[in-house]
Amino acid sequence: MSDTFKTIARFQYSTEAQIIKGRLEADGIKVFLFDNLTIDTDPLVSNAIGGVKLKVLSTDALKAQHILNSIExxxxxxxxxxxxxxxxxxxxxxxxxxxxxxxxxxxxxxxxxxxxxxxxxxxxxxxxxxxxxxxxx
Known part of the structure; x- marks a missing residue:
């Protein structure tokens, strides 16, 4: 089993990413946020570093993308x-x-x-x- 992560979404602020993270974790998907602490420290660098990256295991990427697309x-x-x-x-x-x-x-x-x-x-x-x-x- 591969433990590689795949980025499925990017958010300007970590609060948006935290909401989606909670939704995915409720469905049993392991989620990792990347660059969230950097952006929480200085929100003005969000666009420069590509925002907060929401990553899931590669094996769960399709299921997570389906859940993400279902959110209004x-x-x-x-x-x-x-x-x-x-x-x-x-x-x-x-x-x-x-x-x-x-x-x-x-x-x-x-x-x-x-x-x-x-x-x-x-x-x-x-x-x-x-x-x-x-x-x-």
Whole structure:
């Protein structure tokens, strides 16, 4: 039996990788994260080193890829239902953060200078199909 690992996914931050790692381990797949500690130490190097690599045993790669493909990558509401775009009714909707007003801009600058996370930002949804940006009411 081969103990070689194969990279099946890459993530910008280790928190995303940890969620998928937990899902795969729940199905009995051994998972190894590579470069997660480096990116946790300095998140700005994530793109330079290729992100956090999620590796599984080569023998489990196909099963892990199947599980990874079955995970919904788009936004859900509080009841677990897909969020639909109000313009084209697509379910391919993602959450993003925006800085649109003066208050969020000042909070961003303060967070950038002090080295803390921004404490005020506005979250919106964006449709991947028609690029419509909207809020949930």
């Amino acid at each position: 990558k788009f936004s859900l509401d509080d009841d677990g239902n897909p969020i639909n775009c109000p313009n084209c009714n697509s379910k391919d909707v993602i959450l993003f953060s925006t800085i649109k007003d003066f208050k969020s801009f000042i909070a961003f600058i303060f967070g950038f200078i002090s080295g803390t996370l921004p404490f005020y930002s506005k979250n919106k949804y964006r449709c991947d199909k028609c690029n419509t940006k909207f809020d949930l009411k």
